[in-house]
Amino acid sequence: MTFTKYIKYILPAIFLLTLCACDEIDEQDRFQKVEITSGGEGSDFGAKNVLIEDFTGQRCINCPLATNTISTLQETFGHDRVIPVAIHGGDLTLAAPTGLANAIGNTYTTERGVSSKPKGEVDRTGQLLDQEKWGTAVLERIAMAAHVKLGVENVSFNADTRELSFNVNAEADLTGAQGLLQVWLTESHIRKYQATPDHNRYPQYPASGYDLNYEHNHVLRACVSAKDGDALALVAGGSDTRAYKYILESDWVTDNMSVVVIAYNAAEGVLQVIEQPVQQP
Numbered sequence: 001m002t003f004t005k006y007i008k009y010i011l012p013a014i015f016l017l018t019l020c021a022c023d024e025i026d027e028q029d030r031f032q033k034v035e036i037t038s039g040g041e042g043s044d045f046g047a048k049n050v051l052i053e054d055f056t057g058q059r060c061i062n063c064p065l066a067t068n069t070i071s072t073l074q075e076t077f078g079h080d081r082v083i084p085v086a087i088h089g090g091d092l093t094l095a096a097p098t099g100l101a102n103a104i105g106n107t108y109t110t111e112r113g114v115s116s117k118p119k120g121e122v123d124r125t126g127q128l129l130d131q132e133k134w135g136t137a138v139l140e141r142i143a144m145a146a147h148v149k150l151g152v153e154n155v156s157f158n159a160d161t162r163e164l165s166f167n168v169n170a171e172a173d174l175t176g177a178q179g180l181l182q183v184w185l186t187e188s189h190i191r192k193y194q195a196t197p198d199h200n201r202y203p204q205y206p207a208s209g210y211d212l213n214y215e216h217n218h219v220l221r222a223c224v225s226a227k228d229g230d231a232l233a234l235v236a237g238g239s240d241t242r243a244y245k246y247i248l249e250s251d252w253v254t255d256n257m258s259v260v261v262i263a264y265n266a267a268e269g270v271l272q273v274i275e276q277p278v279q280q281p
Contacts, residue, residue: 089107163246191215
């Protein structure tokens with residue numbers, strides 16, 4: 001079934017999703033995964049995945065609600081289709097090593113003009129959105145055909161030197177897939193302080209207004225490529241492989257880390273995005 005036939009059924013679900021995402025949803029009441037068939041011109045690479053850049057902070061009381069929205073979107077569309085990255089930078093953050101803010105997070109937050117949180121940008125389309133609009137934005141992008149294929153290969157980690165190395169492969173099925181190839185490292189299951197929403201409105205959160213053992217996921221740890229990405233120009237049937245290396249900090253847990261690869265350009269936003277765990281099961 002094509003995307004246009006799905007749309008009248010999915011839009012009401014997305015509307016409900018944005019209303020409910022801020023509240024705790026019982027497991028049996030959560031949305032079931034939605035399968036989206038790509039629209040537009042056909043592509044051997046199938047449908048594209050969607051990037052959510054979540055500008056967040058440990059001192060932001062409403063940021064856990066945005067995290068809930070992301071979790072609901074991933075459960076609805078698939079964890080492999082919706083790729084979130086939590087960017088800690090600027091106001092309402094705590095600096096490393098006690099906090100999760102870092103230099104690259106501060107840089108991206110400043111460059112994107114983030115003045116309040118939580119805010120998110122979906123697929124680099126040029127708009128900072130409140131969390132209530134993320135669902136609709138994801139829906140608009142996730143049904144698109146992908147004309148770029150990405151892969152992470154030959155992942156190797158030296159526990160003595162803490163050096164992570166891997167290759168990134170990019171392919172295209174049309175000429176003119178030009179833009180930038182950005183490579184990030186993220187970490188999940190980090191237990192640290194987080195300010196939490198009003199307990200009177202959201203009783204699932206502590207009455208104290210904070211959680212010392214909050215689980216932070218998809219946290220941006222490092223940019224391995226150039227800050228804005230490395231130049232990428234592909235022709236139909238062509239491919240490009242890049243080798244990357246990075247020395248991981250001593251307190252980063254490799255079992256919880258992932259490589260996030262983003263191919264994008266200014267005109268079209270994200271062409272494709274993938275996430276691959278550093279440690280394969």
